Amino acid sequence: MSKSPFPTGIESIVLKLLLAKSEMYGLEMIKESAGRLKRGTIYVTLNRMEEKGLIKSRSEKDPRDPGMPRRLYQITGAGQRALNAWEFAASGGQMNWGAASYA
Numbered sequence: 001m002s003k004s005p006f007p008t009g010i011e012s013i014v015l016k017l018l019l020a021k022s023e024m025y026g027l028e029m030i031k032e033s034a035g036r037l038k039r040g041t042i043y044v045t046l047n048r049m050e051e052k053g054l055i056k057s058r059s060e061k062d063p064r065d066p067g068m069p070r071r072l073y074q075i076t077g078a079g080q081r082a083l084n085a086w087e088f089a090a091s092g093g094q095m096n097w098g099a100a101s102y103a
Helices: 009-021 026-032 039-052 077-090
Strands: 055-060 070-075
Touching: 009 026, 009 039, 009 055, 009 070, 009 077, 026 039, 026 070, 039 055, 039 070, 070 077
Parallel strands: none
Antiparallel strands: 055 070
């Protein structure tokens, strides 16, 4: 089975959030997504996206919190290109030149 070069609908939501905010925690993405992302699937999705190279993460330990370190996620260049391709395909092939990102 070949993998699609386009992100899934859920992955595109994550990519758009990360593009807008630079770095986010998983729970922060859930909160910002207005109910489109769910607690039960966000970390599975983030792990899959990291394996695909669409996002990257780093661990951050809060000295005031004795719990596990949290992971901060950010979009990669490959993630930006995949999101641009997904938006192009979703628009019926009409490029929105004002929204294009060439970073």
